[in-house]
Amino acid sequence: MKRIDKEIDLEKLARLARIQISKKDKKRITKDILEIINYFNKINELKIGLSYKFFHQSALENVWREDIPKNFEANAILDQVPNKKGRYLRSPKIG
């Protein structure tokens, strides 16, 4: 299998995953993930027919339930909000 090497752009991946990575950790994490990806690449030795492509853990069927609202205690939820003003959740500035 062709090694996956230069193609990994850690900064791009970290941006997509919304995870800030320090300059100090960048080299180490890149090395780790390259090693792991190239190990995963082993599965591409196998040739598999199209019929195997899709997998679902449970049998596919529609699952219905009664549409009954469940009440939560509002304060128990609001207490968890890290940044808030009164009963509003404060978010960082958008745009």
Next chain:
Amino acid sequence: MKKLYHLPYHELRRKIFDKEIKVKDYAQEILERIKERKDINAFITINEGILEEANLIDNKIKEGEKVGRLAGALIAIKDNICTKGIRTTCASKMLSNYIPPYDATVIERIKIEDALILGKTNMDEFAMGSTTELSYFGPTKNPLDKERVAGGSSGGSGAAVADHQAPLALGADTGGSVRCPASFCGIFGLKPTYGLVSRYGLISYANSLEQIGPMAKSLKDLSLLLSCISGKDERDSTTLPLKDFNFSFEKKGKIAKRVAIIKELVEEGLQRGVRERFYSALEILKDMGIKISELSLKILEYAIPCYYIIAMAEASSNLARYDGLRYGLKLKEGMENFSLYISKIRGEGFGDEVKRRIILGTFILSAGYYEQFYIKAQAIRKIIRKEFDRIFKEYDLIISPTMPSIAYKLGEKSKDPLEMYLGDIETVSANLAGIPALSLPCGYSSNMPVGLQLMGKPLSEGLLLSTAQEFERIRGENFE
């Protein structure tokens, strides 16, 4: 002298009902035990209200009221299962102050049976690990040798039960996370059939793989706890439409007749002592009249990469919810930029392994690699499931060691992620195929326990448990 905390739950239960002991006194004894054994680091949080709750159960019994099947059972709960009003951290800095406003379904179910939540147990952060060293709250140590790990990711639950800090525990198993600590600590642990137990309130890591499972000192306790948590839940649409489980041993259950061992799981990479114990276990199975055949299942060579690709892909999606806005960590600065704030929170709140898996999952699902990795892994998963179906047409069980080695030394595996992943070879297939798997102790190597794994077709938990019970009985006779 044998203390109360040494007893399995079914013996305690008799004493509680005969009014020989009070639940409150028992709880007091357990709390002292936990305090004495703090260095094991099995618990992250203890339920402060436990003595009061114990008192309520004592009163119920005193008044002659009807009580549930788990009356007075103090249950240790893995810290990724939500408990209303009790901190649930997932062993992560990200959730280190999170108090869930609701109970997971399994928690509701054990409370209905009058069980008490003893506390929340340590684990690898977000269940990503096989040693319980990757916890924000420090590693859990193996109670049989404090230089070794308890296994993971439900290591706190495993250590708590093995160390008599709790008679029963709940863990959760994504790729072996109940069975590995059961094996390393010398207790019983079961990963149920996918869909047997509700995942509502289980903090998601890889939702197509994981199941909550019981851990106990005896098979009787294990099957009781399993019976109480199983069954359809409309809040988890993947639960199977089944009701009223009772995995009871009152009647002698049917045991397995034909068993397969898989060459790929027993040939390479097994520690010598583990191999020896495994082959002596096979002799016991033969004494039980079980016919054993060896098969080869080549596709299992790809089980570990297949498992980790799927787990990481699902993790990158499931953990996208941690944005620091609705719950979780708080930063003092950075409120001027939305994306940057979230990236900072996640950079600070997640540990190394969690970051690694989210980034790898993001890579696996990215354009250009999705087909090559994710779709390919799903195809392999489908083949594994089909191959297991085929084997279970002819054989009742597949058996193997639970782990290829005894408990690792602290630090032995956790530094090299790939090395740690490879230790999951025996356990991941059951999660990929969605089948039940039980780990039971089958002897010692270098004074550390070795686990035997029984896997069966979907919903064959009863057969696994009765076969294990007969195995225990015969093994006990041989010892005496």
